[in-house]
Amino acid sequence: MSELYEQLRDAITDERPVVLATVIEGPNAGAKLVLDPECADGFVSVGTLGNPGLDRVVSRDSVGELAAGRSGVRHYGPEGQANEQHVSVFVESFAPPPIMLVFGAVDFTAALARAAKLLGFKVVVADARSMFATVKRFPMADQVMVAWPDEVFDVYAERLGHHDAVCILTHDPKFDVPAVQRAVATEVGYIGVMGSRRTHATRLKRLAEVGVPQQGIDRLMAPIGLDIGSRTPEETAVSVCAEIIANRTGHAAPSLRDSDGPIHRQAPT
């Protein structure tokens, strides 16, 4: 059993997604199986639920649950048959928190990091300027990196998936062009880019010049955030988080990208 718990512990420590399946009713109650699909050694499976057929079917189902970050009880026949209630298995997913990479240690960054923490993100703030990228300015971030976009993506690119987000707040082509280039080369679910419509038009030219393909450009949410009239950093942070949720769930929300006119309008107050 100890090998099983070691695998589980190592995966959680390394922030790899891992799943623990336990027989909670039926023969072999208490039997356990750990699945560690992204282990350096490949897809690792430790333990058994007491039957090879059951192990195979539960492994298949557990990987699906893990991908969706879900835990719950599933029922099977003695050898893993569907639509039987002979064995109850509790499938417990240990999914690492979603990651948000924020490029640019600017005024908006702290508000965005606070809002993202509310949604459970692991927040990484990165800026090449050591004077701005400090833990003192961003105590709410999980990591503050004094680094260029390339260095950040060298660490995180492989781990970015559907639930993760990249927010580029730099307003400076020196940073945001390489950040966009690397972001569109990942599987990340959300890429938001701050800046006026005019800034973005200029940016699009530069991105085309460096060879970012149109399907990459199409993934950019720019200007960043939902079109709800946000003015302050905190309001903008809420609009970005709302856009991330809407993107993830596939809801047709009014993104600034899809509207026109100025981003900041005079409130009717």
Place this chain on the structure above:
Amino acid sequence: MSELYEQLRDAITDERPVVLATVIEGPNAGAKLVLDPECADGFVSVGTLGNPGLDRVVSRDSVGELAAGRSGVRHYGPEGQANEQHVSVFVESFAPPPIMLVFGAVDFTAALARAAKLLGFKVVVADARSMFATVKRFPMADQVMVAWPDEVFDVYAERLGHHDAVCILTHDPKFDVPAVQRAVATEVGYIGVMGSRRTHATRLKRLAEVGVPQQGIDRLMAPIGLDIGSRTPEETAVSVCAEIIANRTGHAAPSLRDSDGPIHRQAPT
């Protein structure tokens, strides 16, 4: 300079929100601008920070800060450019923070209170059930009241205005009918009511029975929040805050109220 201080003094004396912006670093250190958006003469601006572009951008940002009742230092380029550190401006808001009254000490309440704090609200959580309405459960709230809606509105009704919000999360007609009755009798800018479409249909009947007029009913945002597919308490909190911002700024965002179908849909994950 004396005209500037007179405007500031008059606004404070008359309890109008007013903001004083002062250059604290950069050229023209000490230069000041007073913005008095709700002056009887309309939007009044007195003074200058030394550059028309800077004045314009600082005015825009200051009105946002004022709306949230916040003060702080912001950084700009010489002509008001974002993400530059050439000029530091201290923006001092003279306004009470907006108030959010949350009725119902339920699972969603803590997440909503945290998100509302991000937007600068003074958050009051109220529930008649002393076992649920505790400071221990809602340490992020500014005030936790063990009270019926009538008692809460007896304290706050007169102070509620355009920037304030009432969120009714109780799901229980015993609480939410009196809360809606009192809320629609105030000038509060946002009234959100939680519950399924079916619950709300039943609620509407009861509200009509107790004589809530149609223009009161029309003010209710129910189901509460933008239609962005939120499922968790934290996602719902973001959707409520985004709806509050959109309401305040007059943006046409896709509220759940104005859509149909179930509130929680399966994500395409």
